[in-house]
Amino acid sequence: FYLTTSNMRLNNPLLLTILLSTTTNVHPFTLTMGTGNTFGRTFRISTWGESHGGGVGVTLDGCPPRLPLTRDEIQVDLDRRRPGQSRITTPRNEADSVEILSGITPDDRTTGTPIAMLVRNKDQRSSDYLDNDMKVAYRPSHADATYDAKYGVRAVAGGGRSSARETIGRVAAGAVARKILSLYNGIEVLAYVSKVQDIGSNVNDDTFTMADVDANIVRCPDEAAAELMLARIDEIRKTGNSIGGVVTCVARNVPAGWGSPVFDKLEADLAKACMSIPAAKGFESGDGFEGTLLSGKDHNDEFYIDPVTGATRTRTNRSGGIQGGISNGENIVIHVAFKPTSTIGQAQ
Template structure:
């Protein structure tokens, strides 16, 4: 009753101040490029409604299906054997020539191989799976979608990946932006031999672990197989790179680009950690060791950084270098070994998970991470264009900042800047910070 009374007081206060108040229910993401996903693991289907997609963009079903095929179950022995084609249906938002018309795009994937009896005809219908969302969903809503975990299932991410495929195309047309993820760590087996400037999706997909370092990938596969045969599960890390991102995306103070990327990636099922650039390892360095020194690219005349420990983001705003993020994923909660738990009515029992589950979520998590990065970046691109590119900067060139990043070029070329610069003269600067 106290909670209800407090809520009513808040609503009354908002009303008296003429402040619109709405409840967030957690199924939508984005501001200018906005998605709302829907559906449950064992329902009739799952999907997404995408609002804010620019008109006059050609989108084919095959482009979207390509990303969904990388996410779907049943790909290999180290993924869930659930047999789903995940064939997407585009219900609205395109004309007969596959051109976006500016209205909401609705996409549906029907569930074909759900086996609700795996959950309903045994103790899983009353007992909470340890470390799963069963108990917390029940605590929140007071009712359970037992089969497959309902909305807590990774099957919900189908809508994100479908919308992310459209975001990916927009980003590529806007500035040649590429988003590529790979498995960089499985438990303690890690690769640091991937060139973030040159690796390709073909390099990633040439093995079922999706690690472009073949030697390390083989060790990862052995570890996953070892765990899989015992009915257990393991976790690890997905690294994601965004290339050709222009400088200037993101904003102060609460809309920092890495803050929005963190929210996006941490909303993925089983995600437990997020890093940008040097991440936690950067805390071991001094400022001198960690700072990315600037220089002038001799070919383009643009401002660049000699290193990229910032991960392409400084002060919450992209600096034009590769955006580098890492997302840590926990081991799959549902396992085939006995664990202690409780039932819905508070009885202590033992539970062995049934059903079909990934022994390691990482290979299928890559398109999920890529999708959330794409959705975040296209949202920030559209906000940047709306706020800062609505009117062109017509100030004389000498009063404009030197362009930044891998895709930037200085008007007149680097020779103009070279004649103006004096690299042998040190600049002294006093900065008083809080």
């Protein structure tokens, strides 16, 4: 940064500060950039919009051209995410209908240029936040105080960028990624609720399907566990309180060799993506923290050669499909812990 006059150039930071502070109508200022809205490199997404703004969306860069892609394919995943579907989700009533603004031809082919997708907000009730003391009081365990500390301003209504509606952009972009991965190697990515508070589940990560996940409103393929989870959620919900849980994600048919050593390990990238989801507080790859209870011999995944394909396989998958930060060809299995919802129906 330089200040230039007709006869001198100044680049001394201290001198610049003194000049700015003593010049009429000029004051030192702090510039805090609102970065951190982009994830990925080759396949890169940037989400935007606020919970109570005009809408939320995503700009996706790096999608290959000539990929068959329809709006309906994206809408399927947005419909699974949509609020107001059951008594245990947020009651906000949104259609979450996606509009594709760019990057798709009239005959539903990608052009290779950025794909912009928008979902307009319809049911934002800002008065619920503005007609009470939320304008002047920070909500416990929300992002109100930290946004104020960083930016000096915050979106009182709905929490702005910290709202879970930000994930709409991720889901829309994820639908495109799902299509690419499926065409590339038959890769299938599924997730389910594996734990609610202390109630766990017993799910075969090799065989469960999306239909199994969507068979109940808890979205746990273990029906017996799902009933117990729902009963616990209802019990807590009726008191105006909330509880947390764990989501398990499984990626099948991922070839060996994805990921890079040290800072670009596959599990490191997955951890960053998952831990940026609102309310995420913990991440595990494979056995995760449970692995600390085992000895090395018990935890090691023994290798063998698949007699049909000739591929190197492991008899167990305690590593969660990743070793040395690189995929080994087994199912990739990760777990993400979510804290209890901060918005509750009790005074605090």
